Amino acid sequence: MPVKVSMTVNGKPVAAEVEERTLLVTFIREALRLTGTHVGCDTAQCGACTVHMNGNAVKACNILALQAEGANILTIEGVAATDGTLHPMQEAFREHHALQCGFCTPGMVLSAIDLVKRHPNPTEAVVRAELDGNFCRCTGYHNIVKAILAAAPKVAAMR
Amino acid sequence: MGSTNFIGASVKRKEDYRFLIGAGQYTDDVVPERTSYAVFVRSPHGHAKLRKVDTAKAAKAPGVIAVYTGDDIAKAGVNGLPCGWLITDVNGQPMKEPPYPVLAQGKVRYVGDRVAVVIAETYPQAKDAAELIEVDYEVLPAVTDAAAARNKGAPVIHDIAPDNTCYVWALGDKAKVDEAFKAAAHVTRLEFVNNRLIPNAIEPRAAVGAYSRGDESYTLHVTSQNPHVERLLMTAFVLGLPEHKVRVVAPDVGGGFGSKIYLYGEDVVVTWASRQVNRPVKWTAERMESFTSDAHGRDHVTTAELALDKNGKFLAMRVHTTANLGAYLSTFSSCIPTILYATLLAGQYATPQIYCEVTAVFTNTAPVDAYRGAGRPEAAYVVERLVETAARELKVDPAELRRRNFIRSFPYQTPVALLYDTGNFDATLDAALELGDVAGYAKRKAESAARGKLRGIGYSCYIEACGIAPSNIAGALGARAGLYEAGEVRVHPTGKVTVFTGSHSHGQGHETTFAQVVASRLGIAVEDVDIVHGDTSKIPFGMGTYGSRSLAVGGTAIVKALDKVVAKGKKIAAHLMEAAEADVEFTDGVFKVGGTDKQVPFAQVALTAYVPHNYPLDKLEPGLNENAFYDPTNFTFPAGAYVCEVEVDPDTGKTMIERFVAVDDFGKVINPMIVAGQVHGGLTQGIGQALLEGCRYDAETGQLVTGTMMDYCLPRAGDVPSYQLDTRETPCTHNPLGVKGCGEAGAIGAPPALMNAITDAIGVRDLPMPATAETVWRALAAKQAA
Numbered sequence: 028m029p030v031k032v033s034m035t036v037n038g039k040p041v042a043a044e045v046e047e048r049t050l051l052v053t054f055i056r057e058a059l060r061l062t063g064t065h066v067g068c069d070t071a072q073c074g075a076c077t078v079h080m081n082g083n084a085v086k087a088c089n090i091l092a093l094q095a096e097g098a099n100i101l102t103i104e105g106v107a108a109t110d111g112t113l114h115p116m117q118e119a120f121r122e123h124h125a126l127q128c129g130f131c132t133p134g135m136v137l138s139a140i141d142l143v144k145r146h147p148n149p150t151e152a153v154v155r156a157e158l159d160g161n162f163c164r165c166t167g168y169h170n171i172v173k174a175i176l177a178a179a180p181k182v183a184a185m186r
Numbered sequence: 187m188g189s190t191n192f193i194g195a196s197v198k199r200k201e202d203y204r205f206l207i208g209a210g211q212y213t214d215d216v217v218p219e220r221t222s223y224a225v226f227v228r229s230p231h232g233h234a235k236l237r238k239v240d241t242a243k244a245a246k247a248p249g250v251i252a253v254y255t256g257d258d259i260a261k262a263g264v265n266g267l268p269c270g271w272l273i274t275d276v277n278g279q280p281m282k283e284p285p286y287p288v289l290a291q292g293k294v295r296y297v298g299d300r301v302a303v304v305i306a307e308t309y310p311q312a313k314d315a316a317e318l319i320e321v322d323y324e325v326l327p328a329v330t331d332a333a334a335a336r337n338k339g340a341p342v343i344h345d346i347a348p349d350n351t352c353y354v355w356a357l358g359d360k361a362k363v364d365e366a367f368k369a370a371a372h373v374t375r376l377e378f379v380n381n382r383l384i385p386n387a388i389e390p391r392a393a394v395g396a397y398s399r400g401d402e403s404y405t406l407h408v409t410s411q412n413p414h415v416e417r418l419l420m421t422a423f424v425l426g427l428p429e430h431k432v433r434v435v436a437p438d439v440g441g442g443f444g445s446k447i448y449l450y451g452e453d454v455v456v457t458w459a460s461r462q463v464n465r466p467v468k469w470t471a472e473r474m475e476s477f478t479s480d481a482h483g484r485d486h487v488t489t490a491e492l493a494l495d496k497n498g499k500f501l502a503m504r505v506h507t508t509a510n511l512g513a514y515l516s517t518f519s520s521c522i523p524t525i526l527y528a529t530l531l532a533g534q535y536a537t538p539q540i541y542c543e544v545t546a547v548f549t550n551t552a553p554v555d556a557y558r559g560a561g562r563p564e565a566a567y568v569v570e571r572l573v574e575t576a577a578r579e580l581k582v583d584p585a586e587l588r589r590r591n592f593i594r595s596f597p598y599q600t601p602v603a604l605l606y607d608t609g610n611f612d613a614t615l616d617a618a619l620e621l622g623d624v625a626g627y628a629k630r631k632a633e634s635a636a637r638g639k640l641r642g643i644g645y646s647c648y649i650e651a652c653g654i655a656p657s658n659i660a661g662a663l664g665a666r667a668g669l670y671e672a673g674e675v676r677v678h679p680t681g682k683v684t685v686f687t688g689s690h691s692h693g694q695g696h697e698t699t700f701a702q703v704v705a706s707r708l709g710i711a712v713e714d715v716d717i718v719h720g721d722t723s724k725i726p727f728g729m730g731t732y733g734s735r736s737l738a739v740g741g742t743a744i745v746k747a748l749d750k751v752v753a754k755g756k757k758i759a760a761h762l763m764e765a766a767e768a769d770v771e772f773t774d775g776v777f778k779v780g781g782t783d784k785q786v787p788f789a790q791v792a793l794t795a796y797v798p799h800n801y802p803l804d805k806l807e808p809g810l811n812e813n814a815f816y817d818p819t820n821f822t823f824p825a826g827a828y829v830c831e832v833e834v835d836p837d838t839g840k841t842m843i844e845r846f847v848a849v850d851d852f853g854k855v856i857n858p859m860i861v862a863g864q865v866h867g868g869l870t871q872g873i874g875q876a877l878l879e880g881c882r883y884d885a886e887t888g889q890l891v892t893g894t895m896m897d898y899c900l901p902r903a904g905d906v907p908s909y910q911l912d913t914r915e916t917p918c919t920h921n922p923l924g925v926k927g928c929g930e931a932g933a934i935g936a937p938p939a940l941m942n943a944i945t946d947a948i949g950v951r952d953l954p955m956p957a958t959a960e961t962v963w964r965a966l967a968a969k970q971a972a
Contacts (some may be wrong), residue, residue, distance in 0.1 A: 046310065053935035062215035063208015065440070067388040068473040074390055103208035117206040121198055124859045127867065128693030129205025130212065130389040130440025151908065158903035162895070164388050164441050165693045165871030166863060167932075168903040 032092045036061070037105025051095050052076045052087035055102055063103035063133045067162065077134035084141035086160070103133035106109050108141070112125030115185070116140050119178035120171070127165035135161050139175045140182060147183035151176060190709040190774050192702035196641045196859035197699045197712055210438040213392040216407045221394070222251050224456055224469040225312040227319050228478065229294035229300040232328030232550040232888015233341055236292055236301065236321065243318040244304055249311030251463050253319070254455070255302045256289040264288060264458055267449055268423040269516070270415075271521035272664040273353050273546075281353040284344035284548070286514040288424070288451035293661045294323070295343055295513035296550050297883075297890050298478025299933060300451050305459055305467055328550035328888030332510035335547045343513060343548045350548045352520070357528040357602055358541035364500035366539050370493035374576035380564045381955045382485035382510065382881040383874075384898055385557050387692075389440020389482060390471035399464060403431045406457050410436040411446045411690050412730020413722050415667070419449040419517070425458055426473065432457070436720040439692035443871070444556040445480045446692065447732050448517035452479075452748020466490040474951040477893045482881060483557020485510035486523060486564050492537075492572040499583055500591045502539040503531060505568055509546045509554075514798075516553035518560075520546065525663050526561030526651070526733075532570035532600035534611040534647045534825060535591040550888040555753035556732060556873050558933040562650040570646040570938035575951065584942075585619060588647050597919075604651055606823050607919045614849045614914050615647055615827040621910055622829035622847035630831070630844075636827055640834040641844070642947025645827065646939035652927035653738035653918075655823035664837070664889055671735070672727040673743035675751050677706070677810035679796035681789030683701035683715045686813075689740030690720050693867075695860040696736060702856050703741055703923065707748045708788055709775020726813050734927030737856065738822045742921045746814035754810060755791045761802045762786050762794060822918045822926035826850035834947045839963025841877060841944055847910045850931050853917045854924035861928045862911050866930020867911055875933070875941040880956045899956070 032049075036059060043058040055064050064087055067075030072087035078087045079101035082130065108116045112126035113121065116139050126132040126182070135158075140151065142157045149157070154175050163171060197588070204210050240302045241253040266285040273281045290301050302319055306312035327341040334340060335350040341350055364596070367373060387409075395409040404427065413434040421429040439446060456467040466568050471479070487508045493501040509523035528542035559566075573591075577584035589612065599605040619625075628642055634641035657668040672688040685704055689696055701715040708715075720722055731740070750771050760767040760778030763784045778785040793808040794801060831845040848865055855861050878899040882891040892898035917924025937955065944957050950965050 038699065048310065055382060057217075062210070062212075062920075063210070065212070065389070065738075066214070066470075067390070067440075068895055069208045070473060070894060070896075073388055073473075081858055096428060103206075107207050111207070113203075113206060120206060121202045123479065124199065124863045126202060126865060127695065128387075128389065128441040129201070129438060130387075132205050133208050154904040162386075162388055162900055162902065164386060164443065164871070164900070165867045167866035167868075167901075167909070169866040169906075169908055170863060 030093065032096055034095050034098045034100055036100045045092055047093060049092045050088055051092045052089050054092035055087060061102050061104050065130055065133060067131065068082060074138060075131050075134040077137045079137055079141065084138050094171040103136060106136060115181035116178045119174040123170045123174040123177060125166060126171065126173035131161060131163045135163060135171060142175065143179045143182040147179065149176065149179055187207060190705045190706060191572050192712055193856055194858065195702065197698055197702055197857055198696050199769045200701060201695065201697045212389055212438045212440055212944045213394060213407050214407045218394065218396050218466040219333050220464045220470050222305050222463060223309040223312045224305050224306060224459065224467050225316040226300050226452065227316050227321065229290065229297060229299040229301055231294060231323055231325050232297050232330065233326040234323035234574055235326060236290060236294060237324050238322040239302055240320040241302060244315040247315035247318055249307035250304060250315045251307065251465065252305045253302060253458065254289065254461065256287055256291040259289045265424045267451060268419055269515040269520055270517045270666050273524055274664060275354055276351040276356050281520055282347040283515060284346050288454045295666060296552050297888055298475065298552060299513065303441045303455050303459065305463055318350050328886065330549050330551050330883035330885055330888050332485065332508045332547045332549060335549045343550060347548055348398050352546040352548060354545045355524050356543040359539060360541045363502045363504050363539045363541035367493045367504065370501055371496040372494045372580060373581055374572055374573060375491045376952055377489045378571065378572055378952060379954055380484045380486040380567055380737055381487065381875060383483040383557055383879050384477055384881050385443045385445035385480055385483060386476065386900055387443055387445055390448065391450065391452065392470040392477045393456045394468040395460035395468060396466035397461040404457055404460065405433045405435065406453065407435045407437060409439050410434065410452050411442040411692060411732055412728065413690065413720055414688060414728040415730055416449050416453065417722050420454055420457065424454050433723045436690055442692045443558040444483065444560055444732060445929060447730065448481055448555055466842055473895065474893055475836040477898065478890055479536055479552060481516045481553050481555035482512065483554065484564060485554050488568060490568045490572055492576055498580055498587050498590050500535055500537040503537050505531060505542040507542065507544045508551050509544055510551065511546050512551045512553035514550060514553045516555035517684050519553060519555045519888065521664065522556050522561045527565050529567035529602045530562050530649065530651060531569060531602050533566065534575030536591060536593045538601060551883055558777060558868065559930045560733065561939060562930065563934045566646065566934045567938050568649040570648065571941060574644065574812055574942040585615060588615065605820060608916045609823060609825050610851065610914060610916045611647060611825060614825065614851050617912055617914060618827035618829045618849040620849050621849060621912055622831065622845055624829065627831065634833050640836055642832050642943045642946040643835065644830050644939045644942025644946055645934050646942065647827045648935035649823055649825040650930060650934050651821040652734035652824055653735040653818050654735050655821060656819055657946065668817065669729055670813050670815050671740040671743040672725065672813065673740060673747045674726050674813035675744065675747040677751060679793050683710065684718060685715060685744055686718045686725045687740050687744060688730065689736035690731040692880055694731065694736060697814055699737060699857045699860055700741060700744060703744060704748060707745065710788060734824065734929040737923065738770065738817060738918065738921055738927050739818055739923045741923055741925065743814050743816035745922050746816050747812045750812035750814065751810060755788065757806055758791045758794050759786045762800065819920050822853065824850065824852050824926040824928060824931055826931060826935055828935040828939040831944040832943040832947055834944065834962060839959040839966060841957060841962060843873065844909045845910065846907055848932065848935065849912045849914060850928065851914045851916055852928040854927035855913060856913060856925065864928045865911055865932045866909055868930055869936045870901050870906050872933040872936025872942060873906055876937040876955050876957060878905060878956050889893050894916050933935065
């Protein structure tokens with residue numbers, strides 16, 4: 028049975044008819060055609076599908092679109108400024124070569140922003156522990172950790 | 187012009203912006219109009235006869251467009267998947283090559299083997315319908331362990347190989363090796379397993395096949411490291427399609443590590459089916475499918491011996507390996523435990539005699555093929571575990587034992603076929619010992635001991651062969667393909683440049699590194715160069731990216747094309763400056779006549795080539811567009827020294843990596859930032875192999891026990907340290923860039939360094955990988971009991 032679901036994605040109200048079983052990530056990728064959110068494992072382990080729901084990082088492959096009814100969703104497409112200027116976390120990833128194939132990157136950036144929100148002044152150990160839910164197979168995490176540590180003061184200062 | 191030498195500069199990556207804003211275009215992002223969705227039904231059994239595949243219910247399910255089984259594929263004349271490398275066995279016989287059907291025919295041979303495909307309007311409909319396919323399996327005993335597959339009475343997987351043996355292959359002079367062992371003052375012997383790994387690129391495999399009835403052409407978007415090879419194999423061997431009517435696009439690809447080199451059955455099925463249903467057909471693997479059906483890596487069982495004289499000089503090495511090839515021969519499977527393994531057993535040492543015998547067997551497991559390092563990690567593990575163990579037995583400093591045996595004169599012909607062109611193994615080892623503050627190790631060990639912790643240190647001095655490969659040598663060794671690379675340089679009228687390369691970037695940053703090479707050679711800005719890869723409709727040809735070959739082979743092809751551009755540019759400039767061509771020099775983007783003030787910038791020459799009003803049309807074609815193929819004359823030999831320091835908690839067996847130092851010699855480095863990133867990633871996969879990752883099949887049923895990310899332990903950020911890196915440079919002597927390749931080094935050098943460190947810490951001779959906390963704890967308990 029198709030059902031209507033509506034929410035705000037990257038500041039814009041959106042609505043679509045979907046099957047009840049549609050996952051949030053499927054809704055984002057297929058109904059909205061926002062393909063920056065990736066599916067790496069479909070079982071909530073790799074974190075490639077991480078988005079923000081009402082300000083908190085969630086794995087979009089692990090909740091239904093219906094559960095996001097009325098929610099405020101931020102995907103990677105909404106992280107940079109509207110003129111395309113990178114968010115300080117994105118900029119730090121670029122500066123420190125914290126991405127290679129780019130597939131885990133959107134989820135990694137959204138997790139990292141969430142991490143800094145909860146730990147405005149994190150240590151390396153905190154960053155490594157908090158990245159537990161995001162796999163990267165390319166970078167060995169070395170430069171991701173560096174980027175997050177470098178971006179933290181700038182991101183914390185934004186709020 | 188400013189400075190236009192970008193060689194050695196950490197230029198920020200051109201590809202990053204699109205990835206950071208979510209604008210990358212991966213295969214799963216491709217949804218052509220009228221796309222239909224494929225779901226594969228896969229064998230839940232390790233080994234079974236297919237009595238019946240009943241598709242009737244599925245065919246009638248909502249949204250279903252078509253259902254195909256192995257019978258349908260066979261009737262349509264679709265061939266099996268070919269193997270790209272013929273190994274000739276010790277008796278001069280060709281390896282056993284059983285059919286590798288794209289959909290199972292009569293039998294399934296591993297959990298995940300493709301049985302049928304459902305194509306429906308939507309993905310959920312296809313998935314629902316796939317549940318309705320009733321397969322009547324007659325379950326057979328399975329065998330998953332390579333050694334067990336050779337036992338009498340083991341289940342026979344392919345009729346043409348009744349002993350499950352694909353080949354027994356050998357390299358080296360056995361008689362001389364045996365003789366050397368007889369004369370040895372000391373022999374070090376180890377038996378170990380090189381654990382099976384599951385690659386787990388974070389982007390799952392995907393394929394979108396689209397047939398165009400109007401012009402009878404196909405377009406396949408696919409997660410591939412080598413789209414031209416994929417097209418060639420698929421058209422010429424499997425589907426019998428005209429090659430020029432098939433376009434294969436490998437767009438942004440989310441990591442490969444080897445697993446996306448191969449032609450897989452899913453790619454063939456979606457391409458073939460798109461014509462049958464006259465719709466685009468799309469398949470994207472779920473992670474469980476990645477675990478069961480991506481080609482796995484490693485899986486060797488090895489006995490290795492090192493013979494030394496009384497001074498610690500290596501006399502000979504003798505290695506027997508049983509390699510698990512899985513259920514079928516994947517594209518390059520046969521050459522990994524042979525050509526890419528035994529040839530590396532000299533390592534960095536002047537061991538005069540080496541003999542290696544490899545028995546390759548079929549089992550009821552996923553096909554095994556190249557995974558980051560591909561044969562070379564297995565070889566480095568053999569050599570570096572043996573050498574470290576020998577040093578301990580002889581009570582010699584392991585660095586000193588290595589130094590006594592280093593090769594110092596180049597070129598050096600090894601007894602296992604390779605000719606090392608250059609290297610400086612003392613330089614990397616000395617640097618690693620210093621960077622790792624090995625001098626301060628004793629103090630740190632005492633501090634650990636004071637806290638009740640066990641500290642250990644381990645070295646590894648690896649070498650690898652990259653830049654694969656001289657086609658004639660590869661051909662003589664059984665390769666069924668050439669291994670050159672192609673590049674095209676298209677200079678536009680405004681002097682901007684688009685470069686087409688047969689290499690493929692799936693994270694390596696070619697769009698930046700290659701642009702640095704081009705910009706430096708042409709004296710233009712990096713921003714003025716775009717690198718295009720991954721599309722057979724745009725690129726002349728390509729053998730793709732694997733074996734750390736892209737810059738050494740693909741980059742050299744581009745350099746050769748650039749040389750042609752500059753040569754033609756000189757002719758044009760000579761005409762414009764009314765000078766003799768021989769007097770024209772090209773530096774920093776300007777054509778000049780030596781000793782005069784005459785000069786023409788590159789952009790003006792480009793414009794003249796396309797607006798040839800004042801132009802030697804009688805002697806020279808207009809335009810500035812050159813291509814080149816480059817076939818290397820030798821492999822390249824990256825090498826390095828790694829030092830790993832660990833601290834083991836004896837109460838839990840948990841290992842913490844306290845320091846990891848990697849000093850590599852990759853020859854000339856174009857972009858140090860990118861090279862460091864490659865090393866970080868390689869080290870982490872190597873640490874994953876040594877500490878965390880291990881594929882497990884149930885020995886009796888063939889069930890994949892480690893089939894999810896919760897069961898198979900990939901390294902997380904908290905499992906690995908920050909690394910200390912440095913490089914030393916001995917330029918490769920036979921390519922113009924002097925480069926060797928850097929993509930796999932970390933995965934090759936890390937496992938032995940880490941296992942040497944852990945065995946040192948807990949004082950045992952050997953430990954199986956992965957050295958999980960349980961494994962280490964049990965080893966400590968056994969030691970205490972003894």
